[in-house]
Amino acid sequence: MIGLLFMAGIAVWLMVVIYLCRRIPRWLGLTRYAKVAGFVLFPILLFLPVADELIGLWQFSRLCEQESVIHLSDDWRKVERAKNVSSDRSERLRWYATRIHEREVKYQDADTKEIF
Template identity: 35%
Template sequence: MIGLILIPAFIVWLVISVVISSKIPDWLRIKKHTTAITVLLIPVVLLAPIADEIIGRAQFHYLCKKEAVVWLSPDWKQVNFATVNDDPIAEMHGYIIPIRVQRIEFINSETKEPFLSYKGFHTKGGFLMRNSLGLNFTTSCWPKDSTQILKELNIDQLLKHGK
């Protein structure tokens, strides 16, 4: 259903992009090669509303690949009791789209030292996705092996004994 709404919206935006692209050489008082400039500007103007989405998603996926990993202490086998330190979700800076980070850390109750930690990342996307097209969905990424590692460590049992 949403696709049926987006097709006419795309066609309208395509027409607007062609019109804007054809007017830019006049606005900039360019007299030579106006047709070539117009043709080159059409894809730029067409993609401008979603440029933040394209660049921001690439940044988000790179961040997930690089930093959504599990850190496990070498002495994790000595942990008998654990508590969890679930940091509040924080905004990250320096990215085109808003990205939030959620850090989870498991603490050895006896030594008060962390023995396991990992981060998850969340985004609602670029301007259009956040404000209309995204329907308020969030994309998240977590370390691929975090669930398996938590299961192997029997984290539920460690947390139960740690309280």
């Protein structure tokens, strides 16, 4: 069922792209090269929904490579019981095309009360 909905969404987007490829050159006043402009616009408009996902994927993986860091104390293996003492507060990172929030997670040794 979900496959049919997905295919219906693609069909609707294809019809919208065809409509826009015919209309945009007219809206811009291109009479001489309207068909060429439509052919150039077609792959661009068809790719736009996927482009957002690809840009977000690229930026998010780059961010994870740079910022996803785990810091452990030297004696972390001695911890037998741990407790999550993180706050629910997150900070929105700017200058990214997709909304990305950063959050710090802390664990505390339940016996010694030290953050490890």
